[in-house]
Amino acid sequence: MADTTPKKRRRWPRRVAIGVVVFAGLLLLAQDQDTLRVESPVEAGNPRFADYVASLVGAAVEPGDAYQVLRNGEAFPPMLEAIKQSKQRINFETYVFKDEKIGEQFLQALVQAAQRGVVVRMILDPIGSVLSDENQERLKNAGVQVSWFNPLHFWSLEETNYRTHRKTLVVDGEVAFTGGMGVADQWLGNAQSPEHWRDTQFQITGPAVRALEASFYENWIESGGRSAPALDPEMPSRATGARSVVLWSNPTAGASNVKLLYLLAIGAARKTLDIQSPYITLDESTRWSLAEARKRGVRVRMLSEGEITDAMPVKHASRFGYQELLDQGVEIYEYQPTMMHTKAVMVDGAFSIIGSANFGNRSFELNDELTVAVFDPELAQALIGDFEKDMQASTKLEAATWKDQRSIFGKLQERWWSIFGEVF
Numbered sequence: 001m002a003d004t005t006p007k008k009r010r011r012w013p014r015r016v017a018i019g020v021v022v023f024a025g026l027l028l029l030a031q032d033q034d035t036l037r038v039e040s041p042v043e044a045g046n047p048r049f050a051d052y053v054a055s056l057v058g059a060a061v062e063p064g065d066a067y068q069v070l071r072n073g074e075a076f077p078p079m080l081e082a083i084k085q086s087k088q089r090i091n092f093e094t095y096v097f098k099d100e101k102i103g104e105q106f107l108q109a110l111v112q113a114a115q116r117g118v119v120v121r122m123i124l125d126p127i128g129s130v131l132s133d134e135n136q137e138r139l140k141n142a143g144v145q146v147s148w149f150n151p152l153h154f155w156s157l158e159e160t161n162y163r164t165h166r167k168t169l170v171v172d173g174e175v176a177f178t179g180g181m182g183v184a185d186q187w188l189g190n191a192q193s194p195e196h197w198r199d200t201q202f203q204i205t206g207p208a209v210r211a212l213e214a215s216f217y218e219n220w221i222e223s224g225g226r227s228a229p230a231l232d233p234e235m236p237s238r239a240t241g242a243r244s245v246v247l248w249s250n251p252t253a254g255a256s257n258v259k260l261l262y263l264l265a266i267g268a269a270r271k272t273l274d275i276q277s278p279y280i281t282l283d284e285s286t287r288w289s290l291a292e293a294r295k296r297g298v299r300v301r302m303l304s305e306g307e308i309t310d311a312m313p314v315k316h317a318s319r320f321g322y323q324e325l326l327d328q329g330v331e332i333y334e335y336q337p338t339m340m341h342t343k344a345v346m347v348d349g350a351f352s353i354i355g356s357a358n359f360g361n362r363s364f365e366l367n368d369e370l371t372v373a374v375f376d377p378e379l380a381q382a383l384i385g386d387f388e389k390d391m392q393a394s395t396k397l398e399a400a401t402w403k404d405q406r407s408i409f410g411k412l413q414e415r416w417w418s419i420f421g422e423v424f
Contacts, residue, residue, distance in 0.1 A: 035284040038260070039292070040267035044348040050243045050375040053264055057257040059245050064238025065206030067379050071386070073188045075181055075201035076102060082171040083109040089119040089229070091170045091216040095128035095163065095356075096182025099135050103183050107135060111142040119229075120144040123219050125164050126152050128182065147223035149368075165367035166248065167356045170213040173232040176204045178212060178355055178370055180341045191338050194308050198335060198390065200342040200383075202354055207235045208372065211246035215370050218248065242376035249357075249369045258357055258371050259364035263289050265347050265373070269298045274346045274387050277359035278305045278339070279314045281421040282321050286359075294328045302359075303390055305341070306334035313417045313424070314360075319406070320418035326399035333394035340390065344383045351375045352383055361422040 042052045054061045070078065083090060083106070090113055097103060114120045122139070124131065126148050139146055149164040169177040179201035181187050189196035204212065210231055217229060249256040266273060266289040273293055280302060282290070293300055302325070309315045322332055345353040355371035357363035374380075397405075406414070417424075 035288070036260075036263060037285070037288055038263035038267050040264050042268060043270050044265070044268040045270070045350040049268060049351070050245065050373075053261065053373060054245050056264065057245065057247055057261055059247055059257070060211070062207040062211060062244040062246065064235070064241040065204060065208045065244045065374070066241050067374060067376065068203040069379070069382055069386070070177075070179070070201040070203055072190045072196070072199060074190075075177070075179070075199075075203075076105070076187070078203055079169055079177050079201075080105060080109050082169070082175050082177070083113055086113050086118045086171045088172045089121075090172075091121050091168070091213055091220070093123040093164065093166050093168045093216050093219060094182050095125045095165045095167060096184050097124050097129040097131060098182075098184040099131055100185040102185055102188055106183050107138065110144055111138065114139075114143040121216075121220060121225065122146045123149055123164065123216070123223050125149050127163055128165075145225070147220065147225055149219060149223045163367050164219055165356050165363065166215065166219065166370040168212055168216050168370055170209060170216060173209060173213055174205065176209040176212040178202055178204065178372065180343045180356065186339070194338045197339045197341050198337070200344060200354075200386065202372075204372075206238065206241060206244075208244040208246050210234060211244075212370065212372075215246070215248040219368060242374050242379060244375070245373040247371045247373070249364075249367070249371070256365055258369050259285070261353065261371060261373055262286070262345065262357075262359070262364065265345060265351075265353055266290060266293050269293050269300075269347045270296065271298060271348045272346075273298050273300045273348075274303075274344075274384060275301070275359055276303045276340075276342050276344045276383075276387055276390070278309065278341050278343075279311060279358045279360050279362075279424060280304045280318045281314065281360035281362075281424045283361050283364075283422050287321070287324070290325065290330065291328055294330065299331070300329075301331040301333070301387070301391075303333040303335060303340070303387060303394060305339055306336050306395065308336075308339050310339060311424075313413075313420075316410075316413045316417040317421040317424050320414040320421070322397060323399070323402055326397060326402055332397045333391050334397065335390055335394045337393050342386075342390075344387070346380045346384050346387065349380050349384060350377055352380045354383075360424060362424055366423065 191198035249258040
């Protein structure tokens with residue numbers, strides 16, 4: 001009997017297979033093949049370390065900054081208040097903006113600011129952000145200038161891989177906010193349920209604000225903004241407060257300065273290294289650096305999200321490398337109550353790395369990111385305190401039992417998704 005199955009129905013498995021192969025090939029081509037073995041002769045606790053880092057990454061040391069740690073939903077009121085008190089300009093860039101409950105509050109505040117004469121500029125990423133046509137028209141009518149970073153087009157598939165992941169709000173050149181938080185309802189509350197994420201944001205005053213605003217203007221121009229506004233004059237140096245090095249990155253074929261900063265931080269650790277990040281995916285450079293830190297006797301702790309995640313393929317890719325780390329003596333914790341989205345690295349209790357970057361190759365080499373190295377033991381101790389509090393709500397993985405904790409299917413998924421680990 002002749003096969004009466006419609007040809008189209010018989011063709012779809014082959015088309016899906018071809019699509020998967022093509023997509024996989026594009027991802028594999030995007031991976032960076034360079035392996036960096038970075039050592040630091042200057043220890044993290046050495047007063048010279050800030051200048052040492054700054055000289056290698058080509059950035060200035062900003063003295064006299066003040067940082068306030070904002071946890072979970074408590075970050076939104078001061079951000080909204082800064083917008084409401086603005087007098088001259090607001091520069092706002094984010095990967096995630098959704099016109100939900102909290103998004104509506106931001107829209108109202110931004111529209112009102114523009115209506116009273118404040119210059120309001122926004123950069124949104126079209127993959128992470130959702131803004132209705134009605135709200136886009138609402139912003140436009142109020143005078144808010146909105147640019148979409150790297151818009152999606154069918155003829156530029158490769159370009160879709162390069163996103164802005166920066167999260168920056170700068171008001172009047174006087175106060176800035178950065179960290180892991182976008183504008184969406186999942187960041188409301190206090191990490192009390194799976195629907196309310198655990199995250200950290202930072203309010204910054206001092207000379208570093210100028211550098212954060214400069215990072216916005218770079219992407220404003222890249223996103224089609226015609227004006228390149230002048231920055232305020234540099235603030236006079238202050239004798240007290242944190243010393244900061246502000247870095248921002250763009251897609252690169254080699255190692256970005258953001259990646260170099262993280263590798264230098266690991267290389268400078270002599271006592272402790274605490275890494276808190278979702279989506280921890282390692283490449284040869286970070287694996288080598290962590291292994292060398294353990295050989296020096298550094299206590300390395302990593303805290304990431306658990307089963308509650310918004311990117312399970314990335315979680316599988318992360319877990320594929322756990323056994324090697326556990327065998328080296330790295331402590332790994334997975335946060336249980338909700339999605340853990342905080343990005344912070346603390347080294348020897350002496351300095352911290354904060355900002356928008358995750359501890360993974362996508363943030364290090366593909367995304368546009370904003371990262372701040374803060375040389376301030378007080379801030380480092382505060383973040384270590386938060387880290388250890390989050391540890392209490394986490395499951396600690398053990399080298400002896402980790403291989404038996406996942407199903408065969410789970411291990412197969414880990415192996416498959418690890419192929420794309422460097423672009424996650």
